[in-house]
Amino acid sequence: MIDLDDVHRAAARLEGVVRHTPVLTARHFDVRVAAHLLLKAEQLQHAGAFKFRGAYNAIAALDDAERRRGVVAFSSGNHAQAVAFACQLLDVPVAIVMPSDAPPIKLTATRGYGAEVVLYDREREDREQIGRQLAEERDATVIPPFDHPDVMAGQGTVALELIEEVGHLDVLVAPIGGGGLLSGCAVAARGLLPDVEVVGVEPEVRTAARDALETGEIVQRPIPRTLLDGQRTGAIGVGPLAVLRAVGARVIGVGDQEVEATMRALVARTKQVVEPSGAAGLAAILAGKVEVAGKRVGVVLSGGNVDLPVLARILAG
Amino acid sequence: MIDLDDVHRAAARLEGVVRHTPVLTARHFDVRVAAHLLLKAEQLQHAGAFKFRGAYNAIAALDDAERRRGVVAFSSGNHAQAVAFACQLLDVPVAIVMPSDAPPIKLTATRGYGAEVVLYDREREDREQIGRQLAEERDATVIPPFDHPDVMAGQGTVALELIEEVGHLDVLVAPIGGGGLLSGCAVAARGLLPDVEVVGVEPEVRTAARDALETGEIVQRPIPRTLLDGQRTGAIGVGPLAVLRAVGARVIGVGDQEVEATMRALVARTKQVVEPSGAAGLAAILAGKVEVAGKRVGVVLSGGNVDLPVLARILAG
Numbered sequence: 066m067i068d069l070d071d072v073h074r075a076a077a078r079l080e081g082v083v084r085h086t087p088v089l090t091a092r093h094f095d096v097r098v099a100a101h102l103l104l105k106a107e108q109l110q111h112a113g114a115f116k117f118r119g120a121y122n123a124i125a126a127l128d129d130a131e132r133r134r135g136v137v138a139f140s141s142g143n144h145a146q147a148v149a150f151a152c153q154l155l156d157v158p159v160a161i162v163m164p165s166d167a168p169p170i171k172l173t174a175t176r177g178y179g180a181e182v183v184l185y186d187r188e189r190e191d192r193e194q195i196g197r198q199l200a201e202e203r204d205a206t207v208i209p210p211f212d213h214p215d216v217m218a219g220q221g222t223v224a225l226e227l228i229e230e231v232g233h234l235d236v237l238v239a240p241i242g243g244g245g246l247l248s249g250c251a252v253a254a255r256g257l258l259p260d261v262e263v264v265g266v267e268p269e270v271r272t273a274a275r276d277a278l279e280t281g282e283i284v285q286r287p288i289p290r291t292l293l294d295g296q297r298t299g300a301i302g303v304g305p306l307a308v309l310r311a312v313g314a315r316v317i318g319v320g321d322q323e324v325e326a327t328m329r330a331l332v333a334r335t336k337q338v339v340e341p342s343g344a345a346g347l348a349a350i351l352a353g354k355v356e357v358a359g360k361r362v363g364v365v366l367s368g369g370n371v372d373l374p375v376l377a378r379i380l381a382g
Numbered sequence: 383m384i385d386l387d388d389v390h391r392a393a394a395r396l397e398g399v400v401r402h403t404p405v406l407t408a409r410h411f412d413v414r415v416a417a418h419l420l421l422k423a424e425q426l427q428h429a430g431a432f433k434f435r436g437a438y439n440a441i442a443a444l445d446d447a448e449r450r451r452g453v454v455a456f457s458s459g460n461h462a463q464a465v466a467f468a469c470q471l472l473d474v475p476v477a478i479v480m481p482s483d484a485p486p487i488k489l490t491a492t493r494g495y496g497a498e499v500v501l502y503d504r505e506r507e508d509r510e511q512i513g514r515q516l517a518e519e520r521d522a523t524v525i526p527p528f529d530h531p532d533v534m535a536g537q538g539t540v541a542l543e544l545i546e547e548v549g550h551l552d553v554l555v556a557p558i559g560g561g562g563l564l565s566g567c568a569v570a571a572r573g574l575l576p577d578v579e580v581v582g583v584e585p586e587v588r589t590a591a592r593d594a595l596e597t598g599e600i601v602q603r604p605i606p607r608t609l610l611d612g613q614r615t616g617a618i619g620v621g622p623l624a625v626l627r628a629v630g631a632r633v634i635g636v637g638d639q640e641v642e643a644t645m646r647a648l649v650a651r652t653k654q655v656v657e658p659s660g661a662a663g664l665a666a667i668l669a670g671k672v673e674v675a676g677k678r679v680g681v682v683l684s685g686g687n688v689d690l691p692v693l694a695r696i697l698a699g
Binding site for chain 2: 113
């Protein structure tokens with residue numbers, strides 16, 4: 066299992082490369098929930114999401130021979146762009162396996178970073194199988210989206226930076242898809258603040274994280290239909306699950322409409338565009354699903370990559 | 383005429399109160415115009431716009447007796463919210479004269495800061511006259527939106543902060559309505575960087591700033607119909623004009639559609655919501671109207687207060 070030292074090592078590798086994203090506050094939100102919310106703005110990260118941290122950390126850890134042979138990644142979007150951009154920076158050849166129904170903004174951005182994009186059908190094909198086969202053919206390294214210690218440690222630098230900037234937190238809230246972000250942040254946060262409560266938020270219609278935490282077993286679930294496209298993975302990772310059970314993390318479900326209302330509030334109150342999954346943590350808080358009254362609460366806004374027509378529809382709502 | 387010392391004094395008054403807004407960069411924009419653009423994100427300022435700086439500076443400069451008698455302001459929007467919020471912080475009674483067709487988000491926000499709002503008809507009534515009459519009745523102090531040395535000096539802290547953070551600039555680009563922001567920034571920028579070029583951007587259909595700079599005379603123009611609602615004032619100020627002529631500032635016109643395209647690009651590339659007038663400077667650059675190739679260019683994103691339905695329409699465009 067990774068520990069705080071791994072997160073510190075990731076932070077050292079990322080120094081001068083990652084953006085130290087700002088921590089935003091908004092009186093409006095604080096008044097609504099009678100708490101002090103410290104919003105870590107990862108929509109301002111390179112490639113528009115926290116995923117760059119884990120991807121860069123994992124690729125920078127490869128040796129020269131591995132780098133020359135290249136990497137392969139499979140992703141519903143932000144991980145793809147993150148790996149593509151990290152590979153551009155590190156001059157590593159890269160192929161990305163992406164679902165054919167991924168938001169066009171994410172396909173375009175991934176290709177824009179110079180990556181080869183291989184499309185698959187999310188309903189009928191297994192991206193992991195396609196990715197692993199491609200990697201085998203090319204003798205390339207697979208960079209998985211969450212279930213990898215270097216990826217988890219990289220994502221943990223979100224919480225490390227946040228706490229180094231703002232100090233004590235009572236609660237840390239972040240979205241959970243595969244669990245890379247939440248587990249990395251849990252390790253960093255608990256390492257620095259032993260009493261901090263760790264809360265994950267997943268789509269209401271997807272119970273993969275809640276089921277895994279409750280039973281201790283990972284079951285592959287059908288891919289849920291949800292606005293929160295960053296969290297459509299059918300199961301959380303083995304590594305993340307071990308961490309999240311060890312720290313006693315809780316996971317909460319949030320509905321599409323709660324997220325849409327939060328995205329509108331984020332635009333009106335903070336002028337920030339946050340993608341649906343990126344707004345999940347704040348949405349759970351504003352919906353009264355996390356006990357925050359009187360507390361200092363770190364909230365990870367995890368990304369901002371949302372197609373303009375989708376955003377336009379939500380803002381018009 | 384104000385000088386760099388006035389801006390430094392304003393910065394000292396604002397210390398601990400103003401938000402030191404981040405400077406954003408985006409590779410996409412830099413590649414498009416072959417320059418390095420440093421975007422000063424005043425949409426993240428208190429009350430969502432740079433106006434807070436000048437308003438707070440002017441109100442904090444009042445003596446105790448003046449503060450007790452209160453202040454009056456007339457504004458097309460952001461100045462109103464800025465004065466209201468500054469008065470809330472400084473515990474000063476305040477009445478704001480606002481056009482009845484101001485964006486609802488601005489009316490709501492102004493009242494939310496505890497201000498009394500007095501509405502007028504933009505087409506038929508003179509807000510300045512209404513404001514001055516109100517102030518006379520109450521023996522209150524008028525805080526004008528731009529033509530006041532403390533307001534100009536306060537706005538100048540935008541450029542002061544930007545240059546203190548990023549160092550040398552070849553060009554500084556900012557929107558111009560009444561000229562408070564551009565003149566304050568010109569004073570700060572020229573004080574620190576004697577060779578910096580100063581460029582203002584106003585709506586294409588409004589030539590008030592260009593006419594005044596060319597002729598040296600201020601003529602009240604009809605209120606233009608433009609998307610850029612922060613720049614619907616019919617004339618620039620006397621104080622700003624003196625500064626802008628002294629520094630040899632240029633002013634450029636920008637069209638609504640250029641601004642809309644820029645607002646979409648800002649969302650897609652930086653995840654920032656910037657209001658139409660706030661995006662005017664960048665829009666002029668992206669439209670090729672400012673010579674920036676090979677240069678370091680400071681660009682003021684001056685505010686982010688745009689109604690959600692308007693933003694939704696622009697993003698859907």
